[in-house]
Amino acid sequence: MTTPGFRPTHVVPQHGMPAWESPDPARPTVALDPLLPVQLVERRGDWAHVLCANGWSAWVDGRFLIAVPQDPPATGGPQARTADPRPLLARAEQTLAHYRTAVEELAGGGLDGESFRVRTRGLRIGIVVDGESVWLYDTERGRWVYGDGKRVGTYAADDGPHAAAADPGHAPTQVVTPDGP
Structure with a gap:
């Protein structure tokens, strides 16, 4: 369940990060997922x-967090590249279904821990839905995209703007601030 007001x-x-209960290295807790x-x-x-x-909180080394824009690209104006969000949503659903099946088999005793790790290795999904807005992680292109229900546009890429621009399937990374791109 998503915490109300979470944005x-x-x-x-992409490799996850250690976390602590308080800003004290002597109080480690469960690491955060990639x-x-x-x-x-x-x-x-x-x-x-x-x-x-989900409402859980932790302390982390803030230098390694990857900032996302406070405001996604304006949906009324042109984005660097637009695409239909349905293929990304379908891949997210397939990945989640694959993971859910593995969890069910693990819980039912059909898989041991190592078999579960093997079955789920390489699975990656990222999705945040906030009303009409959606942020999706495109695993094939290593980028986060923002969508308004009709189209999506890249707003952050794993490899940064130079690598993204070299890939014709990527739109250049655009960081949006309150003052504009």
């Missing part, structure tokens, strides 16, 4: 207190 401000790096959208709540030097969509 991601950052994403965990590409998890989080909301920055507080900063104390390099420490960052983040909130996850």
